[in-house]
Amino acid sequence: MRILIVMTLLVLAGCATQTAAITAGGSQVELRQMQTREYDTLDKRGTLRSVVATLQDLGFVIDKADYELATISATKLQNYEIRMTVIVRQRDGDRLSVRANARFNEKPIEDPKSYQDFFSALDKAMFLTLHKVD
Amino acid sequence: MTLRITHHDSDRVPRFVLLAPVILLIGACATIPDDAFRLSESALETRQLQTREYEGVTEIEILSASSAVLQDLGYALDEVEKELGVLSASKRADAKNAAETAGKIAMDVADCLLTIFLGCESDSFQSSKDVQDIKLTLVVLPDLDNSNAHTVRVTIQRVIWARNGELYDQETVNDADVYQAFFDKLSKSVFLEKESG
Numbered sequence: 001m002r003i004l005i006v007m008t009l010l011v012l013a014g015c016a017t018q019t020a021a022i023t024a025g026g027s028q029v030e031l032r033q034m035q036t037r038e039y040d041t042l043d044k045r046g047t048l049r050s051v052v053a054t055l056q057d058l059g060f061v062i063d064k065a066d067y068e069l070a071t072i073s074a075t076k077l078q079n080y081e082i083r084m085t086v087i088v089r090q091r092d093g094d095r096l097s098v099r100a101n102a103r104f105n106e107k108p109i110e111d112p113k114s115y116q117d118f119f120s121a122l123d124k125a126m127f128l129t130l131h132k133v134d
Numbered sequence: 135m136t137l138r139i140t141h142h143d144s145d146r147v148p149r150f151v152l153l154a155p156v157i158l159l160i161g162a163c164a165t166i167p168d169d170a171f172r173l174s175e176s177a178l179e180t181r182q183l184q185t186r187e188y189e190g191v192t193e194i195e196i197l198s199a200s201s202a203v204l205q206d207l208g209y210a211l212d213e214v215e216k217e218l219g220v221l222s223a224s225k226r227a228d229a230k231n232a233a234e235t236a237g238k239i240a241m242d243v244a245d246c247l248l249t250i251f252l253g254c255e256s257d258s259f260q261s262s263k264d265v266q267d268i269k270l271t272l273v274v275l276p277d278l279d280n281s282n283a284h285t286v287r288v289t290i291q292r293v294i295w296a297r298n299g300e301l302y303d304q305e306t307v308n309d310a311d312v313y314q315a316f317f318d319k320l321s322k323s324v325f326l327e328k329e330s331g
Contacts, residue, residue, distance in 0.1 A: 057181060
């Protein structure tokens, strides 16, 4: 019985930290940072096309794409489900910021590694696009 | 005989109760697989089988030829964004596969015989495939090296449902034949589009 209580507490503790992190101070800035990357370009179309190509490379299917609002939503189905939304915005007049957020099954992804992997794949696609522009 | 079974059952219950939090822990806090956002080793190969190049046609011509093919195949268009060359479509189709279903039914029957005392008539054959929801994205990209050419990349996913309404499987389709068949139809459609335009 004691083991049972300990295990239940472990379960609650393990999951509680994840939800608490959303409202905890400072994490909002951190979350934005890990989800955002800036590129030295104003080529919105090229950037969005790179995002779409990267998502396809990673095995996503595009659910929604809007050029005017610069948003892309996509889903990946494996033994799990990942839903991802990418929004492109202009920054400081000479740069574009790309922000991605994703959820894994029903939980938001707050692990920096996933976003690092996504952006390193996007970097490669963006490199080609930017060099085309030059 | 009956006594022995009861004894066995009472032994099993506390063990299951002990396991429940562990199962919960694994289920509720499942971690993201390492390769979820990484290009797999077969990414290039997959890209090739999902991609074809078309020369001498405009992006709009390819998009209209594609929507015509999708209509031929009974898909409904969910999303079209011509500025980005993106087109998404879906359909629900039969997922029954005679051989697989037969195997599954045989297993269900075997299951049924094993659990005959618990009663299983409502469960038999229910775990076989029934319908699938197919979702397809087609993206037209201008070729970076050749301004007169476009590449078309198609990605397909499907969710398969069992007859009892439960999720049977969800996957990205990687079968080369499926993409080949699609592009054969698309090539014909692009040709017709060019002729009529």
